[in-house]
Amino acid sequence: MILPRKVVAFLLLNTILSPSLFACAFHDLATDNLTEELSYTVGYYIKVGRTQGKIEEPNNDSMAMYLFLNSLNKQSGEATVFDFRQPIDGHVSTIDVTNKPKLVEYNPKRQVAMLITEMDILWGLAKGNFSWKWVKSEGLATINGSTEQRSELDKILSELYI
Template identity: 35%
Template sequence: MLKLGAVAAVCLYSVSAFACGLHQSAGFNMTIEQGSLDVFASVIEVRQSGEFNNANKPDHFRLFSFKSSLEKPHANKVDFTLFEAIKGHYSDVKMEPSVQVTGKDILPTQAEVMLVTELDILDALATGILSWDEAKHLGLVHINGPEQKKRALDVWFTGIFQG
């Protein structure tokens, strides 16, 4: 039995040694950004309540509804980094020429604006189940970065996600 445990430990170590540290594929390390622990807890609580009724919706559908919302005209559009607090995954969200969401290969800098949340929350915003003000009040989102860019993102999302 002891040998089986040792073999399992070696296998798990081998998997974690080759996992992408940025995307936390092995799940052994938790990436923490400012505000992410509060968002993490709030999202778990809302998911357990089943309030948004989108738990079984595939991520690509969630992302599509969010991207469609970002296509709406608005003066305060800004590129940003999306950090999924539970998955520990970073994505670049670029506005030009059309909305593009791609996995981020490097850690964001302090000069970038970062939205901390999860895709099911973005989907709830995009489908009108949740307003931006409600999401902030419930602790489901957090914005990091330079004040001017944080304000621009907040004004933009207040305008397009009114619930």
């Protein structure tokens, strides 16, 4: 009887103190789809696209983000910062395109545009498999924020991913 308690205690402690628990501090699955407009819709269309074979999932999300950030580097010099939310995976991060595109710490109090899509869509954009116009028409991404923020980010993505 004592052995199972020790095992349970060990597993519980291991889970609580596991480094993978802190690998992504941006999981917000409980409130994601409640607070971000169109998260459900985008997530649904991405799942449909995956099952229909329209979308290829990257083997490595880090490489997909690296390719996407490098593709943003070709931007026409406009400085912008936007949040990136994955409605299915629940990750949230901030992308700063002020100088060299990079990921910065997510700050929920910062009022910036939010790009809602999954990593496979960014990967497809970076590889030239998708145009931004096609991604929007298929419902695979949306931009939340003020009208000005949405139009600014939409313009940047439309110019980059033709």
